[in-house]
Amino acid sequence: MENFEPVLVAFVCNWCTYTAADLAGTSRLSYPKNVRLIRVMCTGMVDPQYVIKALLEGADGVLVSGCHPGDCHYINGNYKARRRIKLLKEILPQFGFEPERLRLTWIGASDGIEFAEIMQELVKELKALGPSQAKMKMVV
Amino acid sequence: MAITATIEVNQQDLLTSLKAFCTKLLEQDAISAILVPQRLPMKSMVMPTLVTEADHLDGVDPLSPAFPMNGAKVLAKLTRRPSGGKIAAIMRPCEIRAFIELVKLKQARTEDVVLIGMDCLGAYGNTDYFRFAGEDAEAATRRFYESVLAGKGAALDGVDLTTACQACEAPFPTSADIAIGLHGVDTGRHLLVLGQTPAGDDLLQQMGLPSSEVPTERQAIMDQLRTSREKYRDDMFAATAAATDNIDKLNTYLANCVNCYNCRVACPVCYCKECVFVTDVFNHDPSQYLRWAKRKGAVKMPTDTVFYHLTRLTHMSTACVGCGQCSNACPNDIPVMELFRMVAHNTQRAFAYEAGNSVDEKPPLSEFKEDEFQEVVGL
Ligand code: SF4
Ligand code: SF4
Ligand code: FES
Numbered sequence: 204m205e206n207f208e209p210v211l212v213a214f215v216c217n218w219c220t221y222t223a224a225d226l227a228g229t230s231r232l233s234y235p236k237n238v239r240l241i242r243v244m245c246t247g248m249v250d251p252q253y254v255i256k257a258l259l260e261g262a263d264g265v266l267v268s269g270c271h272p273g274d275c276h277y278i279n280g281n282y283k284a285r286r287r288i289k290l291l292k293e294i295l296p297q298f299g300f301e302p303e304r305l306r307l308t309w310i311g312a313s314d315g316i317e318f319a320e321i322m323q324e325l326v327k328e329l330k331a332l333g334p335s336q337a338k339m340k341m342v343v
Numbered sequence: 344m345a346i347t348a349t350i351e352v353n354q355q356d357l358l359t360s361l362k363a364f365c366t367k368l369l370e371q372d373a374i375s376a377i378l379v380p381q382r383l384p385m386k387s388m389v390m391p392t393l394v395t396e397a398d399h400l401d402g403v404d405p406l407s408p409a410f411p412m413n414g415a416k417v418l419a420k421l422t423r424r425p426s427g428g429k430i431a432a433i434m435r436p437c438e439i440r441a442f443i444e445l446v447k448l449k450q451a452r453t454e455d456v457v458l459i460g461m462d463c464l465g466a467y468g469n470t471d472y473f474r475f476a477g478e479d480a481e482a483a484t485r486r487f488y489e490s491v492l493a494g495k496g497a498a499l500d501g502v503d504l505t506t507a508c509q510a511c512e513a514p515f516p517t518s519a520d521i522a523i524g525l526h527g528v529d530t531g532r533h534l535l536v537l538g539q540t541p542a543g544d545d546l547l548q549q550m551g552l553p554s555s556e557v558p559t560e561r562q563a564i565m566d567q568l569r570t571s572r573e574k575y576r577d578d579m580f581a582a583t584a585a586a587t588d589n590i591d592k593l594n595t596y597l598a599n600c601v602n603c604y605n606c607r608v609a610c611p612v613c614y615c616k617e618c619v620f621v622t623d624v625f626n627h628d629p630s631q632y633l634r635w636a637k638r639k640g641a642v643k644m645p646t647d648t649v650f651y652h653l654t655r656l657t658h659m660s661t662a663c664v665g666c667g668q669c670s671n672a673c674p675n676d677i678p679v680m681e682l683f684r685m686v687a688h689n690t691q692r693a694f695a696y697e698a699g700n701s702v703d704e705k706p707p708l709s710e711f712k713e714d715e716f717q718e719v720v721g722l
Pocket of ligand 1: 606610663664680684
């Protein structure tokens, strides 16, 4: 697994974490190319289906990231996201998906540095974990 | 004041007594109709019937081991809007629990219904029931309840209760307005009737049944049954977990699923009006299937089987009441109830929630607080 390059699918909210990613870019901070950003308006619109689909299709990890509590631009979308992640973290490990493959973070719009650091950390972690079980296998 | 009363029974003839109880229910001004399982005149089958006239109660049979559907959805159809009358519904405990979940999902209302539950003796699977009942459904019911109530068990003629019923630790109608008790009761002579809510007490008050007391041994018998069912259930969970704890095993477990979606149609708490898996969202462009096949070399058709089951689990595992209708409906004998209940058990524990327990407890995904579940946030 020397040169294993994990795929991290990251659902990021438009108002906070995506803005932070943008800031990281304009600040010329680098973060691993393993991250596939998917911009959503709010973490509250990340249907558990999206997470399941990504994992079954072979993503090694999924990140959902949005505004800090109290900062969601739709008031409570991030609280909804948190309950859904709680639910998924309860269900998916029962079928062998390591809990570390699903992460939820709050990264505010001005946290460009933090964004880059978290992406580096997550990718490092996924490299250590190795490829996801669903990556190479046919899932019925 | 909780009312404790009895229904007279003559010589073990519980069916006649239950019919008399139904007749009396219909005589009450407050009640316009009753929903009760009855033997159908044309076949050895028992189905929920909506009855307004007492001379249509000949087939009353809530003790039959037939359980063709979870009646919660039927009752939801009858109560989702005011009907202009009140219905007394006689249902199994798992049907009542599912109904309560539907009420919380705003797909049913409690205002026009009095829920009457019985201690549940369990049921056979659909095809097992047909084999057992033969031509005479009434005789079949009598043979069934006599055996169970005499402590001789439910396994008769080589058929036994469904796995769901054997694993059911809650065969008591705790969330009903009125409970009809069999356990610890001398059923050769009478049945126990308990008012459990103000609405239940009101109705019993009007009915004026002879009052009684709860037999002292009842609680211990119920506790014992619960304990042995929990043991069976936990063994079932352990075996199911061992059979599904990675994607290879889950693939194997679900290998003969044909995406017919019967399990969700039969599920009383699968609440979406239109399932996303039958919409155009899953009617992918033909080229998409080819791309998928290319990526891993092959793709099983129809696609999205595991995806469907995992998604369904995110929807219904907070609400699963363990009725087993999913397994009953599966054409390929996939033990889906075992899988769904196992996950549901864990999900409900994670949210400290018990499906069907009370209309006052909010479903886990319908409320959100600022300071909670910090453990799922961060690296
Ligand atoms: S998942 Fe199965 S056992 Fe659970 S409520 Fe639905 S039909 Fe009943
Ligand atoms: S009923 Fe059985 S075959 Fe049909 S979708 Fe459910 S598990 Fe698959
Ligand atoms: S807008 Fe950022 S989480 Fe809701």
